[in-house]
Amino acid sequence: MPGDMPAAVLFDMDGTLVDSEKLWDRSLVDTLGWLGGGPLRDEARRETVGGNLDFSVRTLLREAGVEATPTRVADTAAHLVARTEELFLRGLPWRPGARELLVAIHGAGVPAALVTNTGRRLTDLALRTIGTGWFAATVCGDEVAHGKPAPDVYLRAAELLGVAPGDCLAVEDSPTGAAAAEAAGAVVLVVPCEVPVPDGPLRTRRDTLAGLGVDGLARLFTDVRAPSAGPAR
Ligand SMILES: [Mg+2]
Numbered sequence: 001m002p003g004d005m006p007a008a009v010l011f012d013m014d015g016t017l018v019d020s021e022k023l024w025d026r027s028l029v030d031t032l033g034w035l036g037g038g039p040l041r042d043e044a045r046r047e048t049v050g051g052n053l054d055f056s057v058r059t060l061l062r063e064a065g066v067e068a069t070p071t072r073v074a075d076t077a078a079h080l081v082a083r084t085e086e087l088f089l090r091g092l093p094w095r096p097g098a099r100e101l102l103v104a105i106h107g108a109g110v111p112a113a114l115v116t117n118t119g120r121r122l123t124d125l126a127l128r129t130i131g132t133g134w135f136a137a138t139v140c141g142d143e144v145a146h147g148k149p150a151p152d153v154y155l156r157a158a159e160l161l162g163v164a165p166g167d168c169l170a171v172e173d174s175p176t177g178a179a180a181a182e183a184a185g186a187v188v189l190v191v192p193c194e195v196p197v198p199d200g201p202l203r204t205r206r207d208t209l210a211g212l213g214v215d216g217l218a219r220l221f222t223d224v225r226a227p228s229a230g231p232a233r
Contacts, residue, residue, distance in 0.1 A: 003220075004222050005110055005214070005218045006110070006167060006168050006169035006187065006217070006218075007161075007163040007164065007167035008110065008112065008113060008136075009110060009113075009169050009217065010112070010157050010168050010170040010181070011112060011113070011115065011170075012116060012172045012174075013114055013115075013116040014050070014117075015049070016173045016193070017094070017095060017102075017114075018098070018129060019093040020088065020092050020126065021173075021194045024084060026083075026087060027083040028045065035060060035064035036066070037063050037064025037066070038063075044059055046194075046195050049174045049194050049195050050117060050173070050174025050177045051148075052141045053081070053119060055147075057073055057076045057077045058073065060080070061073070061076060081119070088122060092130070094129075095173075095191075095193065097208055097209030098209050100209075102134045104214050106133075107214075108214045111136040112134055112135050112136065113136060113138065113160065113161055114130075114137075115157045116141060117153070117177070119140055119142040120140040120143060136160075139160070144156055148176045148179070148180035149175075149177075149179035149180045151165075151180055151185075152180075153180065154186055158184070166186065169187050169189060169217065170184075170189070172188055172191075173194070173197070174192075174194070174197065175195065175196075178190050178197050178198075179200075181202075182203065185202070186202065187202050187203075187204070187220075188204070189204055189220055190205040190206075191205070192205070203224070
């Protein structure tokens with residue numbers, strides 16, 4: 001036996017399934033220029049990886065030296081989303097091994113969910129590339145009270161699937177996302193994309209999803225859960 005399968009696998013989207021963080025790079029730089037600022041400092045860009053729209057917009061306004069009035073925040077968010085939509089519509093590149101893992105999990109009959117900080121409109125555009133048939137549920141950042149790093153999106157996904165969050169394996173690429181999944185009590189497989197991700201008690205890591213497969217997934221899940229699962233031997 002390779003290990004116990006998780007009750008469900010919960011996938012982050014940007015930087016985990018698809019390499020959309022590269023497209024966010026472009027739309028953020030474009031929007032900062034539109035605000036009269038720029039270039040986008042690496043440190044400021046890193047802050048926004050895995051974050052929600054409001055946080056990204058406020059970071060851009062701060063970097064541009066523009067006061068974050070309600071109107072400015074709304075206008076900037078609209079510009080950023082429109083620019084990102086244009087880029088998403090041209091198609092999204094898969095992260096290595098991500099599609100193969102979705103196929104394998106689907107084939108094994110393990111439920112999967114998409115759990116993203118990105119809003120529903122952009123997520124639905126991305127799902128044109130990713131496909132909707134893999135997921136028994138999809139939860140977006142604008143559908144819960146608090147986006148990642150709060151656990152809300154993960155708790156909601158587990159609720160929709162009818163499973164305990166602690167029985168799930170989440171796959172994440174960012175510190176923000178890994179913190180959200182861990183706060184929900186899920187085991188987290190960290191596969192970094194743009195920025196380094198610190199270790200944590202419920203975290204395991206790999207450089208890539210390529211070659212993992214469902215047996216590998218079960219092994220990772222069981223290894224992380226082992227210290228607290230069952231009596232000591
Ligand atoms: Mg991500």
